[in-house]
Amino acid sequence: MTGALFAFIFALLIFISILAVQGYIGIVYVLTGYASMGLLLFVYYKWIYEPYRENAKVLQLFAAGYTIDALFDRHITLSPEMDKVIEKVQEIMETYEILNATKKQAHYLALQNQINPHFLYNTLEGIRGETLSAGLDNVAKMTEALATFFRYTISNVENLVTLEDELKNVNNYYIIQQYRFGERLSLSVEYDAQDEIEIMSCRVPKLILQPIVENAIYHGIERKIGEGKVRIKIESTAKRLIITVSDNGVGMTEDKLQEINDRLKGMPLDYIKPENEKHGGIAITNVNSRIKLLFGEEYGICIYSTLNVGTDVEITLPKITERNQVLYEK
């Protein structure tokens, strides 16, 4: 279609030029002809071709599973009917999303009821008391860590917590794991000391760090011979919080890495599908999807990994402080 249009314009220009050479029309008409054609081409490119190309690309990426937001966030409308169709799709997807989220929440509540948290905490406190009386300080410390870990995981149901609380939970998890790995496992948290107060008060979605650290330990360090190091590096900019969880574990192959990164790039709803649960890395996919659903596609997780070297998981989040928390919770 485009080719035919260009061929027609080109033929028309040649025709005008021939007429001018033969003296049938004046040079002013020729120049006007060329200028009009140029204008026509510009209008065609800017108003028809470019919007069409951008729309086609968005639709392709949506079909390939890379984006959802872009479909609903188009700058140009192709036709009112098309807009209505997209609106309907958005409506259906939101229902689907809410439905799934509700299902998950119901499942989660059922689990919570089964556990009966207060009974669990009381029992753990009881064990701790007994072990302290028996002089088993280590067991008491471990039980305390376990109780605190469960309390944080099960009891608090709010979406956003402070980074400080999230790090405390990671530390509790580390204390529990230390009983298993001993000196073989070390955890360090690094950030700019000058920004400590600001960084620690930043709000992050609950339980985004512990699953990543757990992954680093189970998939990276557990299978490694020698000392395992997990490092959490936190950097903050005006708009973002960048948290990198690195381990010096066994890493993964390039194919596996590509597969996971492709999945992380994809639609945040994909992880809900049962067939995806066959593959590994559920925790990371889950955290990534939560971040994308909460804050948008531009945030999320990216993984760098090399076999026998280690893995770096980079989490990018919006910088949410106490002041702008309300905006995000809405």
Added chain:
Amino acid sequence: MKNEVLRMEHVTVVQSDMILLNDFNLHIFQSEIMGLVCINTNGQNAMLQLLSQNAPIQYGRVYFNEKLVNSYQHSPMTMNKVAVIEQKSRLIENLTVADNVYVMRFGFKKYLINSKVLEEQLRRYTQDAGIDLDGSRLVSSLTPYEKCVTELLRAVVMGAKLIAIREISNVLSTTDLLKFHSLLRYYCGQGFSFVYICSHHEEAFKVCDRMAIMRDGKILRVLGRDQFNNENIAPYYIGEFAKVKREGLSVISDKGILTFEDVCTEHMRSLTFTIVKGESTVLLDMDNAIIQDIIGLMNGQLYQHSGKIYLKNELYTQKLAKHSLKYGVAFIQENPISTMLFPDMSYLTNLCFLVDKKRNPIRLSKRVINSIAQEYEPLIGSAIYQTDIRKLKLQSLYDLVYYRIHICKADIVFCVQPFANADMYLRRHIIELMNQLKKQGTTVVILATNIADSLAVADKLIIVSKGTFQAEYPREDFYLFNSESIIL
């Protein structure tokens, strides 16, 4: 809190079904030098192009100063405030430094130019940074270092938020590179950010705050300054070199094949050194001054003001040097693919090019060519029968350059900056080709301005500074340069 100058997020660029950037992620903070060590050159151009202009991308997002400037949804084709400094200067040779810095930049709108005002303005910048550069000098008279500094000043004056430095160690000597690094650090302190693209991690270690390793248009890993050690690089980089077998000495001799005795030229000051037969020697020119003089003296284009040169214990005069190949002296120039090959000739014709000019020349006949083809096919492969060498891969073309010298059975070969512009895989291949020459008994002399990679093939290192001999290190002492080069 840090200021994020650049953020490239899941950027994928595809051109003609070729993936140039593959899920590329990179972020650079203000006042930071971010190293980008490229294991191969794939995607480097695409990344730099994308830094400068917000051209269409297949997927991903690009942010400058935390503002979205380019995304897969919309690429506005606008320009970003990014300057690129690379080997090939972007300065106008016939204009002065001040003109290049002030006039030849975006946003300059004056019609009447007062050179003195410009020079005075420039002087303020140079004085603050401790740069010794006269604004009235023509760019054509500048050294490579001064050209780089001029480009840097132009970027600073332009207010570039991010300055990309690409492979400059190929044009700067070791001394100049150190000076340039300290300038980068100075401007870093002033709030400028840099992305320092290079092929050698040792170079990045010296100047960068963080470093990303890139291969095939993809970031493999990002290292912080506290992680800058060979152990962390080994799996990506040095590990490849571990596969290269080091070639021992094929000729055990203590005789010098080439001796310079108090040689003086425009840039040499009583230069004295001896190259031992069979040994691979790296001649490190700290100031990038004498390499061309050595080549000139060895091929007869230059005559020394004083001193003597001995080749195989006989006086090597300018008259003899004009027929250097007959006396067993060969050269491999810098960027040999563009300077030493004839693209219109077939592989075999290129390969046999020096056969009738070498010592004991052979008249080229069909029988001789066939015999050479049979002898070298196991080493070169089927590429030897290629009629259009433009269709060949870079490695095959390097084979052609090195095996052409191999056929001549030269006694000594001078390789000028052999690893310049080569990615890691090619550098490894060049080392293997040099080992082939060494195995044949040819003495290899590497004329270099930095030692990265050179020591992997060398038996001796001679350092020349300010045109005169400074030090000599045998292989046993190479550990002293562990942080500068890969040592096998």
